[in-house]
Amino acid sequence: MRPDLQPVIVGAGPAGIRAAETLVRHGLKPVVIDEAPRWGGQIYRQPPAQFQRTRQTLYGLDAKAAAAVLDTMTTLLPHIRYRNDTLVWNAEGGQLDLLHQGQTSTQPYSHLILCTGATDRVLPFPGWTTPGVFTLGGAQVALKYQGCAIGSRVVFVGTGPLLYLIAYQYAKAGAKVGAVLDTATLRDQIAALPDLLAAPGLLARGMYYVTWLRAHGVPLHGGIQALGTVGDGRVDAMRWRDSLGEHEVACDAIGFGHALRSETQLADILGCRFEFNVQQRAWLPVHDDSGRASVPGVYLAGDGAGIMGAQAAEWAGERAALALLADTGQASAPALRTRANKLERALGRTQRFRGGLERAFPFPPTWAKQASDSLVVCRCEGVTAGDLRASVAATGTTDINRLKALTRVGMGRCQGRMCGVAACEILAQCSGQPLQAVGRLRGQAPVKPIPFAMTCATSPSKPEAST
Numbered sequence: 460m461r462p463d464l465q466p467v468i469v470g471a472g473p474a475g476i477r478a479a480e481t482l483v484r485h486g487l488k489p490v491v492i493d494e495a496p497r498w499g500g501q502i503y504r505q506p507p508a509q510f511q512r513t514r515q516t517l518y519g520l521d522a523k524a525a526a527a528v529l530d531t532m533t534t535l536l537p538h539i540r541y542r543n544d545t546l547v548w549n550a551e552g553g554q555l556d557l558l559h560q561g562q563t564s565t566q567p568y569s570h571l572i573l574c575t576g577a578t579d580r581v582l583p584f585p586g587w588t589t590p591g592v593f594t595l596g597g598a599q600v601a602l603k604y605q606g607c608a609i610g611s612r613v614v615f616v617g618t619g620p621l622l623y624l625i626a627y628q629y630a631k632a633g634a635k636v637g638a639v640l641d642t643a644t645l646r647d648q649i650a651a652l653p654d655l656l657a658a659p660g661l662l663a664r665g666m667y668y669v670t671w672l673r674a675h676g677v678p679l680h681g682g683i684q685a686l687g688t689v690g691d692g693r694v695d696a697m698r699w700r701d702s703l704g705e706h707e708v709a710c711d712a713i714g715f716g717h718a719l720r721s722e723t724q725l726a727d728i729l730g731c732r733f734e735f736n737v738q739q740r741a742w743l744p745v746h747d748d749s750g751r752a753s754v755p756g757v758y759l760a761g762d763g764a765g766i767m768g769a770q771a772a773e774w775a776g777e778r779a780a781l782a783l784l785a786d787t788g789q790a791s792a793p794a795l796r797t798r799a800n801k802l803e804r805a806l807g808r809t810q811r812f813r814g815g816l817e818r819a820f821p822f823p824p825t826w827a828k829q830a831s832d833s834l835v836v837c838r839c840e841g842v843t844a845g846d847l848r849a850s851v852a853a854t855g856t857t858d859i860n861r862l863k864a865l866t867r868v869g870m871g872r873c874q875g876r877m878c879g880v881a882a883c884e885i886l887a888q889c890s891g892q893p894l895q896a897v898g899r900l901r902g903q904a905p906v907k908p909i910p911f912a913m914t915c916a917t918s919p920s921k922p923e924a925s926t
């Protein structure tokens with residue numbers, strides 16, 4: 460390996476593992492950093508080592524794909540430098556700031572592949588901060604990582620393929636699923652069919668989950684509006700409305716979410732150019748077909764560059780690594796081209812399927828309009844939809860970063876990762892602008908909370924931590 464080459468991969472999910480595999484195959488020794496204790500990312504999250512559950516139990520229909528990804532990483536370990544349990548909390552030209560077990564350090568890089576994945580896209584509803592309400596991802600993490608359920612009778616609310624998958628996983632694990640309440644309608648799903656047929660295997664799997672839930676007596680309702688939780692300081696039931704009127708379903712826990720949002724803060728801090736993606740209603744870092752970001756030496760792959768799913772993340776990780784190899788002269792471009800072309804074609808087909816999913820499970824278009832003034836949007840800072848609207852009315856602000864400064868929305872522990880989507884939607888609604896016109900919450904270091912003393916001790920020149 461050229462002595463000046465130090466490729467670093469952030470994220471040990473499907474994208475990061477395939478990127479590492481590709482670099483190792485061509486003689487490089489990348490550093491792979493992940494804040495999780497074990498590799499696998501979100502979909503192939505592994506439980507603590509001493510847990511005994513089989514991969515079949517953990518990953519169900521994904522067990523074979525999980526084994527392929529997880530075992531690849533096992534074989535890579537002697538050939539990479541794997542830094543688990545390590546948060547990358549800041550990035551600047553040529554260097555990452557890390558936090559591992561309370562200690563900060565730095566990691567230089569010559570080339571950086573960001574495979575930072577995604578988190579739940581949160582659209583609050585009345586009562587969402589009540590104990591017993593979890594995001595869909597949180598509900599799944601409890602099951603996958605710790606083998607426990609969030610409640611004994613759980614209702615799942617929101618939209619997206621994960622809604623049905625996680626309900627299925629809960630029911631299979633023995634939990635009682637009170638209902639699945641989807642804001643999308645059957646009409647949305649029928650209209651999406653031609654694009655969903657671009658990936659018939661994935662479509663069949665989604666249909667299997669729905670059919671299985673129905674066959675096991677789980678009530679599935681479409682075209683709903685979540686009205687809120689029922690219960691005094693805890694969840695006793697979920698209220699919702701559909702074309703037939705208002706309803707209530709008893710439960711002691713709720714999992715909710717409206718698809719996913721990309722983790723883009725590191726790309727933002729590095730100065731990568733962003734563009735608004737209409738389909739995903741999100742600002743995403745721009746990259747070329749090979750995963751190169753606008754900043755030289757930075758590559759993007761997987762859900763962190765736009766939600767594409769686990770299989771596409773593997774392809775995109777490999778593709779980004781091929782681009783890095785070509786750019787650094789580690790392999791001749793023509794030799795890599797055949798494989799890169801194949802990956803790009805596969806990703807193109809997935810793009811069509813993703814479009815179908817967005818149509819099948821659309822963002823609820825009236826969410827912001829229906830959000831009452833008392834709805835808590837930012838739970839870290841206790842900012843309501845009414846606070847945001849009042850600030851817009853008083854100041855005429857039209858920009859989300861200005862609104863953050865005025866109201867503290869997105870300024871707390873989550874740094875806007877939880878509330879940013881909803882805050883932008885409310886601002887667009889009450890200022891009468893299209894969503895893209897309100898901008899995006901700028902990424903700030905630290906991207907996740909770290910002890911305040913750490914920022915002062917290691918990097919006096921760094922921006923102040925806002926937590």
Ligand SMILES: Cc1cc2nc3c(=O)[nH]c(=O)nc-3n(C[C@H](O)[C@H](O)[C@H](O)COP(=O)(O)OP(=O)(O)OC[C@H]3O[C@@H](n4cnc5c(N)ncnc54)[C@H](O)[C@@H]3O)c2cc1C
Nearest residue numbers: 470472473474494500501502547576596761762768769772
């Ligand atoms: C909670 C959740 C559950 C999901 N469950 C499923 C499922 O069951 N089935 C399915 O098909 N799809 C699921 N998805 C979607 C699926 O996980 C993704 O499509 C796929 O994992 C994308 O792979 P990736 O490598 O791009 O990212 P991920 O698998 O998300 O991996 C990203 C990795 O980057 C690490 N990371 C991110 N930021 C930092 C940082 N600053 N410092 C250090 N490490 C960092 C994370 O710890 C993570 O391990 C889920 C998504 C989420 C958010």
